[in-house]
Amino acid sequence: MPRYYELRDDLHHPGRWHLRSPVDEHGQKLNPWQFTESRRLEPQGHIRFPVRPDGVTLDFTQDAFANPVLHARVVQLFEHMGIQEVQFLPVQVDGHPGPYFILNALRILRCIDEARCAEVQYFTPEDGQPEKVGEYKYVRGMRIDPAKAEGARVFRAWGWDALIVSEDLKQALEHEGLTGPVFTEV
Template sequence: MDGTGQQLEDPWQFFDGKRIESHGTIRFPVKPDGETLDFTLASFAIPVVHERVVDLFLHQRVQDVQFIPVEVEGHKGPYFILNTLRTIRCIDDARSAEVQYFTPEDNQPERVGEYRVVSGMRIDPTKVGDAQIFRPWGWNVALIVSEDLMDAMEAVGITGTKFEPV
């Protein structure tokens, strides 16, 4: 919800890899209430993190992120949307278990050539460079962190994360 209590007009904006201007105070209702975590995915898989994650990212000098303050109903914060500002064309189609692309037959001409399915994703590490956190071009539902950042998150006990090698 935005500052006026209305649903956000475009929740997918948090997957575009672009800095976002303030919408006022964004509020997340919590249903059902559960365990408080440092990292969680809200509606539409929007990453929401506790201040502990922000502090760690600052300590690790993580670039290419924006932290947008939010309120999480019934939970002491501060909390933030983790908006990743970097997208890298790095999916290794040959090494991934399955990739499918939109075709003209899918009747979505604006998406022809984009990924329709990616499973068992593997990336080409030579295309990633020194990126510590990013989304892969064409499959921005994935959020990828470097091994160093993963190790740092695990070392300080950041809760709510689940890492899979890509």
Template sequence: MHRYFALEDDMRIEGRWHLRHPLDEQGQKINPWRFTKSQWLEPQGTIRFPVKPDGLTLDFTVDAFGTPVAHGRMVQLFERLGIREVQFLPARIEGHMGPFFILNTLRTIRCIDDTRCEEVQYWQPEDGQPEKVGRYRVVAGMRIDPLKVGDARIFRTWGFSLGLIISEDLKQAMEAEGLTGTRFVEV
């Protein structure tokens, strides 16, 4: 059976940078949630990320809203591995040399295994957010059903779009490449 891992930003790195709200080329805030919908996006120029506090440049990180940002080294690895389930959108990190890209995952899979997770809660009508009813409100100790994943190597989990999941072979390739900022949690 294949193993899968949540790809997370390693917040334990001392002296690391922290990316803030993404901005367009005119300095206006853009909707960061559009990068969690697993949809192809037409590039609208280079997206900028302010950094505060500033610190160590990482090959992989997420901004304050969970938007994954990758250094060109990660893009090159994905290209070498033939991974086509992602789109890389040009980005600029203020005060840091790139190239950097937003990692826009293009697949969403309904695969969370509620019975094996530590806790799941769903949005209910009484929560006052009708657009979220039926989706996950809380997923703690996420576990997925690998039989529902198929041949996907990187994807988001349906109903809980912050879940960014990668295959074991992709995890191993990222580790072998020595990409910084990554944390892997088996799901």
């Protein structure tokens, strides 16, 4: 059975930078959720990320909304591995030479194995958000059903903001010695 991992950035990396919300060339905030909808996006002009606090750059990091931002080294690895389930959107990170890119995962798969998760809570009518009733409110100790991953190498788990990668991609990222990625088996 294939193994999968949630990919996040290392929040405990000593002296690390922290990327804020993406903005356009005029400093106006962009909708950060558009990068989690797993749909191909048209070029949007100049996207940049303010950095506060500044610090050690990471090859893989996430902005304030958990959108993955990658150095070109990571993009080259994805391309070398022939991974086509993603879109790379060029961005600028204030005060740091790039190039950098937002990783836009183009697949969402309904694969969370609720019975194997440590805890799953759903939105109810009492939460006051009728459009979300029945959706995930909280998932702790997430586990997925590998059979429902359909052999994908990069995807988002439906209903929960998690970026999932296959074991071969995890191993390749680790082998490259990139800074920033942290993996949790799901």
